[in-house]
Amino acid sequence: MAQAQAQQTGNGAPGKGFRSARLGWPELDRIPHPPRRVPLLGDVLDADPRSPVQDSMRIGRQLGPIFRRKAFDREIVFVWGADLAAELADESRFAKHVGLGVANLRPLAGDGLFTAYNHEPNWQLAHDILAPGFSRAAMEGYHPLMLDVARQLTAHWDERSGAGHEVDVPGDMTKLTLETIARTGFGHDFGSFERSRPHPFVTAMVGALSYAQQRNAAPPLLAALQQRGAAKRNAADRAYLNDTVDEVVEARRSGDGTGARGDLLDRMLETAHPETGERLSPENIRRQVVTFLVAGHETTSGALSFALHYLSRNPDVLARAQAEVEQVWGETEEPAYEQVARLRYVRRVLDESLRLWPTAPAFSREALHDTTLGGVHPMRTGAWALVLIMLLHRDPAAWGQDAERFDPDRFEPKAVRARPPHVFKPFGTGARACIGRQFALHEATLVLGLLVRRYDITADPDYELSVTERLTLMPRNLRLRLTRRTPARTAQPAARD
Numbered sequence: 001m002a003q004a005q006a007q008q009t010g011n012g013a014p015g016k017g018f019r020s021a022r023l024g025w026p027e028l029d030r031i032p033h034p035p036r037r038v039p040l041l042g043d044v045l046d047a048d049p050r051s052p053v054q055d056s057m058r059i060g061r062q063l064g065p066i067f068r069r070k071a072f073d074r075e076i077v078f079v080w081g082a083d084l085a086a087e088l089a090d091e092s093r094f095a096k097h098v099g100l101g102v103a104n105l106r107p108l109a110g111d112g113l114f115t116a117y118n119h120e121p122n123w124q125l126a127h128d129i130l131a132p133g134f135s136r137a138a139m140e141g142y143h144p145l146m147l148d149v150a151r152q153l154t155a156h157w158d159e160r161s162g163a164g165h166e167v168d169v170p171g172d173m174t175k176l177t178l179e180t181i182a183r184t185g186f187g188h189d190f191g192s193f194e195r196s197r198p199h200p201f202v203t204a205m206v207g208a209l210s211y212a213q214q215r216n217a218a219p220p221l222l223a224a225l226q227q228r229g230a231a232k233r234n235a236a237d238r239a240y241l242n243d244t245v246d247e248v249v250e251a252r253r254s255g256d257g258t259g260a261r262g263d264l265l266d267r268m269l270e271t272a273h274p275e276t277g278e279r280l281s282p283e284n285i286r287r288q289v290v291t292f293l294v295a296g297h298e299t300t301s302g303a304l305s306f307a308l309h310y311l312s313r314n315p316d317v318l319a320r321a322q323a324e325v326e327q328v329w330g331e332t333e334e335p336a337y338e339q340v341a342r343l344r345y346v347r348r349v350l351d352e353s354l355r356l357w358p359t360a361p362a363f364s365r366e367a368l369h370d371t372t373l374g375g376v377h378p379m380r381t382g383a384w385a386l387v388l389i390m391l392l393h394r395d396p397a398a399w400g401q402d403a404e405r406f407d408p409d410r411f412e413p414k415a416v417r418a419r420p421p422h423v424f425k426p427f428g429t430g431a432r433a434c435i436g437r438q439f440a441l442h443e444a445t446l447v448l449g450l451l452v453r454r455y456d457i458t459a460d461p462d463y464e465l466s467v468t469e470r471l472t473l474m475p476r477n478l479r480l481r482l483t484r485r486t487p488a489r490t491a492q493p494a495a496r497d
């Protein structure tokens, strides 16, 4: 991990500001761009600022595994071919690039873990202090709290479905995942399930993420002119998020609320770095808390929502998942920690959903020194590319000609071993990959297991999947019909393997 601290962006200078591809790719002209490029404006025809990822996906399919897009004076290189993406995963040549939407979140999250530049000392400090918060022992401690929140969800869904209503999948998954990270990480209860509307924290967060995404679409001057109103709203959203975080931290400091329990917040407040004795500053703690509250729920909520969509559309997959839960959990309504990871098929359903719709759909990588990508594209130190995870996950070269089809069996161990490495990257790559991966996987597998055990899930036959983008991906207006089911009584929990 020390490697990431040593990484410098560009020629060793802090990587601030947008660096257009023209500066870093001396042979940029070799890389294809959309045919209808407009002088001064760039590739703006057919571009929808509300769906930049899905636009790029469409364009990438036409142009191939590496391509570029330009909006005004900003040009970006996109990569999705499995071979090129594998090269970009090589930590001796490339590192995370803090750019685009991630950089646009800096005013909110500063040098918090997600948005920190590689050279910022607080990245390593916070990483070392917080990593034990995601150990197996820590996860086992979060498990009962995850179950408490899941119980609130099922109580709500029992009520809705019992009254003959559909359930609001993305809305309720967001309630679930926000409550889960808030309670496990910070001992805070947002009371999401007692509200009919989203908590204002969620509204402010969605505002902040959408604003960060939209700022990519126009150059700063135009954005400043166009978006004065939006900038004001964004400042209000940021203030709300920060105030909420300050209240959560203050409650812990003053000993109110649920008290100390060795969670993420305790680690931030109490723990010194094991080697240097350094601690996180109050300002950095604020940034970490907002980072974890946002990064810790939005993407997991989307992942659960897509998985439920696919389960509703694939009755055979649903039946297999139900059979597995019955076999592994038997009559246990509330599984123990170690029973969750044993739901291998449910986990494959989740992986396959994250393959088709990786809810954090892209990450950026920059060259640590002058290099040549794919043997033909020279890159100067600091030059960067955006890895389009969604297309990487659908590259026929890695996933076969039926890559668009939902099929959890792609994640059978044998099939995984047969694929090249670095073709499945929903949690990013290298030193800056997702710190919350195990947390998300445990939470989502647990919840999917509980849900398929409890309900049959029916899709609305008229629903067509459409996807909202706000840096993350979420199925739009997904509603499902649930029917309570009685799990097979004869099943006994499977012996441990």
Ligand code: HEM
Pocket: 096, 102, 113, 114, 115, 127, 181, 291, 292, 295, 296, 297, 299, 300, 303, 358, 359, 360, 362, 363, 364, 425, 426, 427, 428, 429, 431, 432, 433, 434, 435, 436, 437, 439, 440
């Ligand atoms: C399905 C759920 C999730 C997905 C798909 C996801 C995806 C990602 C990705 C792709 C990155 C790397 C971004 C980049 O390279 O720029 C990342 C980083 C990060 N994620 Fe997640 N994440 C998920 C859940 C979580 C959870 C539950 C937490 C916290 C509890 C979390 C906290 C973070 C943090 C703090 C980072 C920055 C790590 C660093 O740079 O040191 N994420 N995540």
